[in-house]
Amino acid sequence: MGPRICMNPKCRTANTHEWKKGWLLRSGVCADLCYDCGSAYENFIFCNTFHLEEPGWRECNFCSKRLHCGCRASNSFLELLDYGGVGCRSCAMSPRLHLIQRDEIPNGFGALTKKDSDDTQTPIFENRVVGDGTAEGKLTQLCRIMEANEPSFLAPFQRGDTIVSLGQEKREELRLPFGEVGTGFSSATKLSSRSSKFTKPDGSRSMLDVRDMPESLAQPSSSMSLGVPAGCSNFVPPFSNGAADGREPCKAHPSFQQGQRSRPILPKPSKTGLTISSETKKSTASQLRIARPPAEGRGKNHLLPRYWPRITDQELQQLSGDLNSTIVPLFEKILSASDAGRIGRLVLPKACAEAYFPHISQSEGVPLRVQDVKGKEWVFQFRFWPNNNSRMYVLEGVTPCIQSMQLRAGDTITFSRIDPGGKLVMGFRKAPIPGDMQDAQTSAITNGCPGESFLSGVTENLPTVSGYSGHFQMLKGSKDPHIDALSEHLSLAEGGNGWHKSENHGQKTNEDSPQKSLLGMEKKRTRNIGSKSKRLLMHSEEAMELRLTWEEAQDLLRPSPSAQPNIVTIEDHEFEEYDEPPVFGKRTVFTARPSGEQEQWAQCDDCSKWRKLPTDALLPPKWTCSDNVWDSIRCSCSAAEEMIQKDLENLLRVGRGMSQASVFLIPAQVLYAMTGSEDSFKN
DNA sequence: GTTGTGCATGTCGAC
């Protein structure tokens, strides 16, 4: 066991502690005791001390729950995770998935004798499967689908081993390590598959109940380590029922290597959550925006669908591939007026905060490092306020970040985790352009608000305004034309305009009850943004003007003169990637001849003479005649000006009469109309 | 006077 960080924040600075051979369990969070400080963070229940019983088995000294690697091949557990996650060396399955009650030990394993606890790490977290038999059917259904899709997953199961039966009358507890969200879910899927052999087929049940999944994925550590089995997909959904829609094929799996992507499940409207559909095989599934439900849909604390991260499979794949890391979407939230206001407090959904952020016991909270998709690291204060015998979690100090991302009320902020490393990363989606009701309608639905009641909030075959992943949104938001081009190329971040590209989906989804959804949207939108935050809103015309202004401003952006681009090849397209932010280039004026030929004019910073340039010329912020490499005659300030004075005055008058931004881009036709004739410009 | 902080309260959705 290598050095690990103590879970106690007061002690965690020392990462070379020895560790007691015990396990702590708290709300599904496992941790060791630190030998130095003698404790773990918070009031962990000193409950589980697992002992190696026989090959593949471990048993808690206290609660007598048993753990098995599943394949029974050996007791050789492969350590996978920083916080002690293990997997069987033979089958790579996580033993935590096979935890069962002592009295549920299947026949054939013989008597168990306790031994001294070994040093094997087996953190677990609670994953209580409903015991009414419902889960059995659901899991069976899941298994069928999985079997149909990837029979190889089931292969190890069909050796006849009676390991764990989810169909047993008594419920069992599946415990997964807090730090192994992804792994756990991935494995959970496999468990389901394995269980299929031993459960009664029940075709009538098609739902995978996720409400009784682990109580919490919280870990009292801001490091948020996430275990990822080697060789597996980059994207690891943090949800156990993601076993269905987020079931991640191992990259080593042939089907994956052949380019087969994980197929999101298309659930039908349902209150219970995930519905598994045979439609999952449709090739278009990867394009769908999936509201990936939380694994820890744990009873009343389970996350509301509105917070489920919505990300298309394709985006995930691209994100994962591009970043060469594992993306774990955690949750998202529509920014309220309060969130986006100047107070700088972002109210966090309680369930999300408790599930994915470090556990805090003091109101003061802890600093939380969150990286934006540009790589900039922000430190927020993650804290809570007592609130009606409950807690209200907030992130403080988010104003600079929100401003940096140019977010407003109504935009959606997303939290994800990047692994390895467990870094928290935040992205965003911009809200649609105000005034476009259809956009707004779809947006509201996309954001999981209104319409969710009839969309189930599970999967929405809908577009989003900008695609998920603020990763790409940030790329676009960078306003670096090159990055922006990349973003466009990837067809992810579409911001406003791109919204229309998949609009039909939204229409289709809403056609059942457009008015209802519209009303609901409006209602929700009103609430989200708040009547008192109208100052944060703007009229559609204003928004349009702002958008146009910004778009125009983009034409002025130039790569920093000192910046050296990195050439990035994506899908056979080469893009220049700059580390340095773009700079504003010199403003120019475009004109057009009657023939349609366009011209670009720039004014020398030294002599103030106007020079004609190629239309594709990009000028640095400071430009003089000597920089006029396109015209050997007029590359000096001593050269005569091309434009006659009258036309020049017209040109400048037009510029003054227009908005500050528009002066940069005088419509050529307008200019020509004002100047009257082609003779306005002399060559 | 402005801004920040901490808590209270009303609304609304989920159960």
Added chain:
DNA sequence: TCGACATGCACAACG
């Protein structure tokens, strides 16, 4: 009915 949460509001700190 209850919990979550958006936001109001009183008070403190600060310039």
